[in-house]
Structure formats: C-alpha cells, structure tokens
Amino acid sequence: MKKQQTGQSMDRVDGRLKVTGGAKYFADHQLPELLYAALVCSSISNGTIKSINTTKALRAPGVQDVISHLNAPPVPGYKNSDPNAKDGLKIFKDNRIYSNGQPVAIVLANTMERAVHAASLVEVQYNQETHYTDMNANMGKAFQNNRMKDYTRGEADAWKKAPVTIDATYSLPLEVHNPMELAGIIAHWDTPDTLVLYAKTQGVKNVQDTIKRLFQIPEQNITVHSQFVGGGFGMALRVWPLEIATIVAAKKVRKPVKLVITRDQMFTLVGYRPNAVQRLSLGATADGKLTGITHEAVAVTSPYEDFTEGIVSMSKFMYACPNVTTRYKLVPLNISTPIWMRGPGEATGAFALESAIDELSYKLNIDPLELRVLNHADTDPEKDLPFSSKYLKEAYQLGAEKIGWSNRKAAPRSMQEDGMLVGYGMSSGTFGAFRGKATVSATLKADGSLILQSAAADIGPGTATAMVQIAADVTGIAPAKIKFMLGESAYPFAPQQGGSSTVSTLGSAVTDACKALQQKLAGLAISHVPAFKNAAPETIIFEDGQLLRAGQSEKISYETILQQQQLPEVNVVATSQSGEERKKYSMYSFSVHFTKVHVHPATGVVRIKHIVSVADAGTIVNAKTARSQMIGGVVGGIGMALTEEAVMDHRFGRFVNNNYADYHVPVNADTPPTDVYFINKKDPYINPMGSKGMGEIALIGFAAAVSNAVYHATGKRVRDLPITPDKVLDEKGYQQWKLENKMST
Amino acid sequence: MNQFSYVRPASLKAAIDAVAKDNTARFIAGGTNLLDLMKSGVVIPEKLVDINRLPLKDIQLNGNTLHIGALALNSELAAHELVTTHHPLLSQALLAGASQQLRNMATVGGNMMQRTRCTYFYDTTMPCNKRSPNSGCGAIGGINRMHAIFGASESCIAVHPSDMCVALAALDATVLVTGPKGNRRIPFTDFHRLPGNTPQLDNNLAKGELITAVEIPANAYTKNVYYLKVRDRASYAFALVSVAAALDISNNVIRSARLAMGGVAHKPWRLYDAEKALAGKAPTEENFRHAADIALQSAKAYTHNQFKTGLSVNSIQTALLKAASV
Ligand SMILES: Cc1cc2nc3c(=O)[nH]c(=O)nc-3n(C[C@H](O)[C@H](O)[C@H](O)COP(=O)(O)OP(=O)(O)OC[C@H]3O[C@@H](n4cnc5c(N)ncnc54)[C@H](O)[C@@H]3O)c2cc1C
Numbered sequence A: 001m002k003k004q005q006t007g008q009s010m011d012r013v014d015g016r017l018k019v020t021g022g023a024k025y026f027a028d029h030q031l032p033e034l035l036y037a038a039l040v041c042s043s044i045s046n047g048t049i050k051s052i053n054t055t056k057a058l059r060a061p062g063v064q065d066v067i068s069h070l071n072a073p074p075v076p077g078y079k080n081s082d083p084n085a086k087d088g089l090k091i092f093k094d095n096r097i098y099s100n101g102q103p104v105a106i107v108l109a110n111t112m113e114r115a116v117h118a119a120s121l122v123e124v125q126y127n128q129e130t131h132y133t134d135m136n137a138n139m140g141k142a143f144q145n146n147r148m149k150d151y152t153r154g155e156a157d158a159w160k161k162a163p164v165t166i167d168a169t170y171s172l173p174l175e176v177h178n179p180m181e182l183a184g185i186i187a188h189w190d191t192p193d194t195l196v197l198y199a200k201t202q203g204v205k206n207v208q209d210t211i212k213r214l215f216q217i218p219e220q221n222i223t224v225h226s227q228f229v230g231g232g233f234g235m236a237l238r239v240w241p242l243e244i245a246t247i248v249a250a251k252k253v254r255k256p257v258k259l260v261i262t263r264d265q266m267f268t269l270v271g272y273r274p275n276a277v278q279r280l281s282l283g284a285t286a287d288g289k290l291t292g293i294t295h296e297a298v299a300v301t302s303p304y305e306d307f308t309e310g311i312v313s314m315s316k317f318m319y320a321c322p323n324v325t326t327r328y329k330l331v332p333l334n335i336s337t338p339i340w341m342r343g344p345g346e347a348t349g350a351f352a353l354e355s356a357i358d359e360l361s362y363k364l365n366i367d368p369l370e371l372r373v374l375n376h377a378d379t380d381p382e383k384d385l386p387f388s389s390k391y392l393k394e395a396y397q398l399g400a401e402k403i404g405w406s407n408r409k410a411a412p413r414s415m416q417e418d419g420m421l422v423g424y425g426m427s428s429g430t431f432g433a434f435r436g437k438a439t440v441s442a443t444l445k446a447d448g449s450l451i452l453q454s455a456a457a458d459i460g461p462g463t464a465t466a467m468v469q470i471a472a473d474v475t476g477i478a479p480a481k482i483k484f485m486l487g488e489s490a491y492p493f494a495p496q497q498g499g500s501s502t503v504s505t506l507g508s509a510v511t512d513a514c515k516a517l518q519q520k521l522a523g524l525a526i527s528h529v530p531a532f533k534n535a536a537p538e539t540i541i542f543e544d545g546q547l548l549r550a551g552q553s554e555k556i557s558y559e560t561i562l563q564q565q566q567l568p569e570v571n572v573v574a575t576s577q578s579g580e581e582r583k584k585y586s587m588y589s590f591s592v593h594f595t596k597v598h599v600h601p602a603t604g605v606v607r608i609k610h611i612v613s614v615a616d617a618g619t620i621v622n623a624k625t626a627r628s629q630m631i632g633g634v635v636g637g638i639g640m641a642l643t644e645e646a647v648m649d650h651r652f653g654r655f656v657n658n659n660y661a662d663y664h665v666p667v668n669a670d671t672p673p674t675d676v677y678f679i680n681k682k683d684p685y686i687n688p689m690g691s692k693g694m695g696e697i698a699l700i701g702f703a704a705a706v707s708n709a710v711y712h713a714t715g716k717r718v719r720d721l722p723i724t725p726d727k728v729l730d731e732k733g734y735q736q737w738k739l740e741n742k743m744s745t
Numbered sequence B: 001m002n003q004f005s006y007v008r009p010a011s012l013k014a015a016i017d018a019v020a021k022d023n024t025a026r027f028i029a030g031g032t033n034l035l036d037l038m039k040s041g042v043v044i045p046e047k048l049v050d051i052n053r054l055p056l057k058d059i060q061l062n063g064n065t066l067h068i069g070a071l072a073l074n075s076e077l078a079a080h081e082l083v084t085t086h087h088p089l090l091s092q093a094l095l096a097g098a099s100q101q102l103r104n105m106a107t108v109g110g111n112m113m114q115r116t117r118c119t120y121f122y123d124t125t126m127p128c129n130k131r132s133p134n135s136g137c138g139a140i141g142g143i144n145r146m147h148a149i150f151g152a153s154e155s156c157i158a159v160h161p162s163d164m165c166v167a168l169a170a171l172d173a174t175v176l177v178t179g180p181k182g183n184r185r186i187p188f189t190d191f192h193r194l195p196g197n198t199p200q201l202d203n204n205l206a207k208g209e210l211i212t213a214v215e216i217p218a219n220a221y222t223k224n225v226y227y228l229k230v231r232d233r234a235s236y237a238f239a240l241v242s243v244a245a246a247l248d249i250s251n252n253v254i255r256s257a258r259l260a261m262g263g264v265a266h267k268p269w270r271l272y273d274a275e276k277a278l279a280g281k282a283p284t285e286e287n288f289r290h291a292a293d294i295a296l297q298s299a300k301a302y303t304h305n306q307f308k309t310g311l312s313v314n315s316i317q318t319a320l321l322k323a324a325s326v
C-alpha cells in the first residue's frame, strides 16, 4: 500500500500561485472596455432621498454614468415581492434610506480614481427622519423571530431555586469580518440576457441562484467565476446590494463594470457579527452539579431582515443539566443586516456560557476544568441522542497538560512573574458537525491523471488540497496527478463554504465520485480486459491506482484500461449526502482553549503569553492546513477578546473607527505562541472520512478563555468585550495591583 | 481624490516658493499621512511639492548638538547610533510608533506635521471645527475615548498622535524652519499649539515655511530613560496615553527630570510641575507617585476618556520606575 495521504501535512496545491501573485482574485481580472465603479452612500440613517444632483459628477473627467433609483433599469425579481416581507434591501428600487452607508448611487468611470472622485461630487439631499441605532436604548422593540422560539427542558428558570447561583450579563460589541480582500464584483452582460460575473463569494452556486431569481434569466445564462477568495469569514455568504448595483449598472451601460468597495464601506455593506447582550444564569448544587441554566440573548438586526443565529444553542446541550431555558430576541435598528461571522452566534453564546461556568467554579471553589468534567454531557441532553463521537474529556486533559494547568494556583490574583499578574483561563467550544449535499465530477485521463470538479469555494482553508488527499486515498493515485477544480458555476453543485462543513460535504462527494469511477473502471475491465473477464464486480480490488482480482496475481493500472480501449478519458458524476445516521446520532465538533495571560498591574494591558487549543474534529485530513485553520480561528478569538469593536456614534448612526488603523484586528505582536493539538479520532458515523468540521470551533469559546484568565490574574471580571486596558482598570483608571515583590515596571 | 499637479524641486528656495506662492500647494514627504487625508477628502491640494530631493536627510553631531534633517526617516533615526547612544528616549519613542513599513516612509518633518486621528476630523460628513471651522466639534458630545485631558478647548479636544514628538518635547529640542522670510528657530514645545478657538491650526508654522531640521542639545539623559506607550493593540495602534520619562540620577538623587506625555493633549504635553517635584528627590515609588499626581491636577476628562486620568498617573509612575531601574 502507498502511504496514506489523509493526515499528512501536504503543502497547499495552490500555495505557490498564492505567494507568487499568480492566483487571480476577482478584482485581478481585466475585461475589454471595463468601467470602474464607485458607490455613493447615504450619510443619513433613516429617511428618504429628496434629490440627487449628478451634474458635477457627470462633468468630471472619464465619467460614463451615474445610476440611482431615478434611472436604474428595473430588477425584475423585485416586482412581485410583498412590500412588508422582510426580504432584504432592494437597491435602487425606491428612495427609502434604512441605514447610514446604504448605497444611493453608483458612479461609472474609465479609471477607479476617477470614479471615486466623481462619487464625491454627487450631491444628495435627504428628508431625514429619526433613526434608532443604539440597542440598549431600544430594548423595548425587542421581538422574537419564529425561527428562534423559546426553549425549555425540564423546569423553566430552575436556576433560581439552586443553592449556588450565578446570574450575570455579558455583552459583545458589533464586530466586522474585515478580510484583507475588499468586497466587490465584476459584472458583464455578454448579451442582454447572459451574464458573466467575477465574484468574491463563499459559493458560486448561491450567487447564480440569487441572480437567477432577481434578474429572471435561466441559470445556464449566468456564469460565476470565483477561483480565489481573499478571506471571507462569513461576509461572502450571500449576494449583497453592492453586487446587484454593479450588475444593474453593467446592464444599463452595456459594458463590463468592476466595483471594489472601500474599507469604510466594509462596515456597512457586507454584514457584521451583531452586537448582543446576554444574561446567563446558572444554578448548581454545592458539590457542583448544574441544576439549571437560563440563557437569554438580545441581538440587533436591520429594519428589512430578521437575522438570527445560534447564540443560545450551546447552552441547550453542552452540559448535562436537567433544566434549561433559552430566550432569544432581536432589536431592529437602522443598520444593515448582520451575517454569520466565523463561529457565528455560537461564539457569542459561548462567551457568556463559558464565562458563567468559570464564575460558578470560583463560587463553588471547584477547579473550572473539574467543574466542566463534572457536568460533562455523555449523551446529547437536547436531542436525547448519543453523540456520533465526542472526545471532549480527552481534549480537556490534553490541553491542561500542555498549558501546565497544574501550575495554576486556584485563587485569583495569586500568581505573578516578571512584574506581571499571571492568569490561566480555559473554556470549551462546540459547533454542529454538518454534512450537506454536493456533486463532484471525476474524470480520469488516459495519462492516469485525475481531474475533480465541483462548484465549491476556497476562502482560505485549503479545500482543494484536502480534496486531493481524500481522492488520493480512495483511488491510490498520487496526489501530484490529481487536480481539484473549484470556484466555477459551470461545475456540478456544491454548497457554500460555511458552517465548517466543506470537508465533510465535499470530501464525501469526492469519495463517492472516486468510488464510482473505480466501479466504472471495473466495468470496463470486466467487459474488455481478458484477465478480468466475467469477474464478479465485488471480487475486484483497487490498490495503488490498479485493479486486482481477489486471489489472483493479475493487475492492471487505471490508465492501461483507458489506453487499451483507446479512451481519452472516463468520467463519472456522483452526488453524495447524509443518510439515516443523522437521525440516530447527535453530531458536533468540540474544542478546548487554554490561555495564559499577563496583566500589567498598573496599566491594565493584557497580553496573552501562551495558547493551547485542542480540537476534537474527527479525522484530520491535512495536519498542516488544519493547524493553520485553528490558528486563524484563535487570532479571530484574540480580536474578539481583546481588540475588536466597531464603535458607532448614535447621534449620526455612523461608525467612527471604520478603518484598519482604528478597528483593531490583532497584529502579530498580539499573537503569542499557539500550540494546536488534535484528538484526531475518526467519527464513525458522520461521513466516509470520519472528519468533522473545524473552522468555527477554532474561535468558539476562545474569548472566554481569555476573560477567564484575566479574572484569574486580577480578580476582576470583565463581562463586556473587548477587554481593553480601561476595562481592566476602574472607571477613572486608577486601579493598581500591588505585587508581592517590587512594583512592576 | 482631486486631480493635482506634482513637482519635485531640487532647491530649498524653489520648494518654499512653490508652496508660499500657491494657496493650494502642499509639501509632501513620505506621504503616509497626507495621502490618507487626500483620499478622505480632508485635504484637497491642487499641487504637491515633493521635498524628497532636498538635502535634508543628515543626522550628525554639531558640537554637542544632535542635528536631525527633516527628511530623516523614522526608521533610520530610530536605529542611528548617535540617537541610540545620546538620546535613547527618542529611539524608543520612534519604535513605539506606527509599524516598520510606515516608519520606513515617514520623515521627521512629516511626523511633526501629522494631523490628529480624531475620526470626526477624517469623516467629512461629520462636524469638526478643525477640518471645517465653526461646524462644531463632533467629539465633545460624541465618542471621545481617545481624546484630550489637558489643554483642550470648547472648540476642539483632539490629541496630537505622534510618539516621536513626545520624546522631542521632553528632550528640549529646537525646530529649524526656513520660509519666505528667512530662517527661524522654534523651541519644540512651542511648535505645536493648543486648540483654543483656532483648532484648525495645529502648529505655529507659517504658510510656505519648511521644517529643515530638529536639534537636540546635549543632555544627561542617556541612561535612565523610558518611553511607555499604553495602547489597545500590542503594535500598530495610537497611544491611549504615552509617557516619555528621562531622569538624571546621581547617588540615588534625581538631579533633574524630563517628562512628557502623548495621547493627552493637542500637543506633546510637558509635565513641568512634576519635573520640578522630582528634582532633588530620591527615585522612589512614592516620589514618582507624588509627581504623577501633581501632573494630573490640571486634567479634565470627557465622557469616554475618564480612565485616562488614572491611567496617566499609573503610566507616569510606571515609566519613571522603569527609567530609574535600567
Ligand atoms: C496606520 C497608521 C498608524 C500610525 N501610527 C502611528 C503611531 O503609532 N505613532 C506615530 O507617531 N505616528 C503614527 N502614524 C503616523 C506617521 O508617523 C505619520 O504618518 C508620518 O510620520 C508622517 O510622515 P510623512 O513623511 O509620511 O508625512 P507626509 O504624509 O508626507 O506629510 C504630512 C504633512 O506634513 C507636511 N510636511 C512634511 N514634511 C514637511 C516639512 N519638512 N516641513 C513642513 N511640512 C512638512 C506635509 O505637507 C503634510 O501636511 C501612523 C500612520 C498610519 C497611517
């Protein structure tokens, strides 16, 4: 047998292209007669457009057109929609403004600079109405969405009766995905009803589907290219009004149009992680058994869509607790619609739950790790099903050992080194291990190379690389001879890259396609190759890219079959999806995060010194890209814990830190040595590889591991992220911690 | 961005003439601040006068005085042996600023002239007296976590964002300027202004005047110095508060001290009273604390920057301790 490919740290198949600039991202494409677009965005937060004066803009050099609701060609898909249906912002449909930064017009010119300049010359007058952007001031408007009903298991709010309780409120600010690559699109109407798009998307098929619906043209008339994506984190999981605006503009001028939005527009046009306030209440017996959990969340949404996510999900099944209540409400505000951001709602919820568990551990005087083990859910208490696989306890132990948890002194503010307060914190995370439906086309060429195609996306995790490894193991073909092609709507269907499901979904389809291909080859061998004549198909064995017959020495390679039959290639298309197993088992990935922090005793500055993250994500397909994936999630978690917050001035409804200098994503100096470990045990049920998802659990729970460590270091509980120095100190900033030795310097 | 013309004069005179005679002209050095301001529509020059060909890059000792050309790059200056040996405080402050890439472009003159990072100043849809006099101050009733606690006015509470300038203020530097009317020397601490009711003016440079150099006189602050920068992110973030501390200690007595703060005022903020309080005292935690308390007596905080008061006290004390212990 050849070396097993899954599990190896194979280099990315597209790594060279990426680091040499050979990879073409959407904005890198050039088309003849291309026009550049810039958006004019609303400077008010609620009201209507009174007038738009484009005289100056149209006179500016190189300008082709300025398009707004006043002159945009109609979008046929808008027509029949119910005006009260909360089905999204219909760009250029009318003069209504719902939020600050909403696109009002799109300017087209022959260079980007000219378009941007002309956009600044468009004069818009508004009828301004009172706007509402502050969640805390508008809690009275909170309502429940049908997708997210109240949940009770056992007795409602049972925590209140418990001998030991925690009842605390946690808040998270609005966070923006802010991938390095800016959003945008190139739109080109080849003919009046055929459209070519170069998109930044986490799913070309989703783009195709949305455009089909809105522009009412057949699917086959829409071509979407998106081979490389410079980061998404969730913001590219839907088609946004900015893309529709570009398509409409291209339709009007009958030329290809390219739009790349600006960094500040990334804060208002492509979603965000909604800010949320959560009340987490726990009840426990004196010996640490949870008797009640109540998790209440309120988060923001836009006026025109109800966005919900899994904020309260984890509380329902993470711990073996007989009585659980969850409530989740939305506050509609004059802001754009949120969208899933890495670790989506679960990351928000995990911060509250895992902080509260930590608070309880101090109240009970039980080690936080021990408390979690004590309340470990051996089976899923929500679905009342066994877990398909769960090695969380092992993960706890491994992480504890690697961070040196046993060195941790139990009492808060009891550890110091190098003039710093030292704290250790931990938390856990979990996210559904999904498997969707996907189709893969597999083509074996006469030279023995294998080409796999599916309309999947790769926003960075290394999808093609993992798929090559999976295919190599099924077929026995060397990875160098396998090519996985994605990011084209012309390929067979694959779902969006989101929800940590790509390896599971697509890997299964790759497996099935490769197996189907082998069967087809077996069929050819049985009918045409003398040594295999009349063999029963089940007696044919596939090994190292060859066919064998059980008990016989005869072998034939795949390519020899093709060559003998003078076939240039053999193709199969296979669709794969989950089955009954999902009804029998509850499927989740789990993660455990440990951090060691330093807190400066006089300035309140928190620095993470060491991170250990352990993933229970089933079989690891590629140890190298998996590690990168975990580290990436951890960096997002550092941002959530310590630095990221989009700040709005509610008087205007405008963000005041909408740039990379003021919206702080972590930099290298914020990112300490991060040790990643995998349990790497196959999930026997989820899919043929036994792999569960990992993208989300890398981040979920992480922020709590930091805030718990800050509490351990200082005795101060920060329940309001991010943990900036001012929050660690007191309101006037005077707080100081005395060190045992000399004051820190 | 507007269309603009671009010239690259070879002589000081030509450069000064080009700006002095044209109201819409601006000098450009590294461009790391000016280009951002142009892209945001805050500054709309019609002519850029690139000064990078002027012979203003020299870093040298004139007698005991360190002469730093206005075009010396922040990165080169920070690493220069004359700076690391004679004025290590300046080196530390430079390295605390921006990022390596920016420091490779940023010049000394440009750093002094950089505008505030107040976000209302950058967003042309918002009120801001500094950008657009009499439009109001967005920050006073708005988000002012990053804003001033010293020397602010009712028209502006912005801070000067530079790190380098905090060290130069502490080190009694002098600014050398050449303009249409000839040469001037301006004490560094008089170079930047307080906002008063003319917040549109950041400094006392006249139209067409060019910074040619900065000079630092010889001093005894070669060892016991420390630049502390407290920020929201470990690198590549502006200071919440910063402290430049320099001590001349002999026989466990502070002979003299220099203290300046960044992130707290419209200009680098010298703490003269605290310096006086330290002179002749022992370098103890208590004395440092006392000096820090004195420094903060005139502080006035706004809605979101209350924390800066205590954080300043703690930071001054910490910087002094660190300076004393090296
Ligand atoms: C993201 C980011 C983070 C930053 N972080 C920090 C930080 O943490 N700390 C910090 O201190 N700085 C920071 N900076 C600011 C940086 O230090 C300044 O942008 C830089 O010093 C400006 O120098 P420059 O040569 O590029 O100036 P330019 O952008 O070329 O010019 C700035 C201004 O100075 C004028 N000017 C330039 N030279 C002269 C001269 N010789 N005489 C008269 N006028 C002149 C120009 O006309 C212009 O108005 C940051 C900047 C950015 C973009």
Ligand code: SF4
Residues within 6 Å of the ligand: B116, B118, B119, B120, B121, B127, B128, B129, B130, B131, B136, B137, B138, B139, B140, B155, B156, B157, B158, B199
């Ligand atoms: S503080 Fe100064 S710069 Fe900021 S908004 Fe007010 S006037 Fe403008």
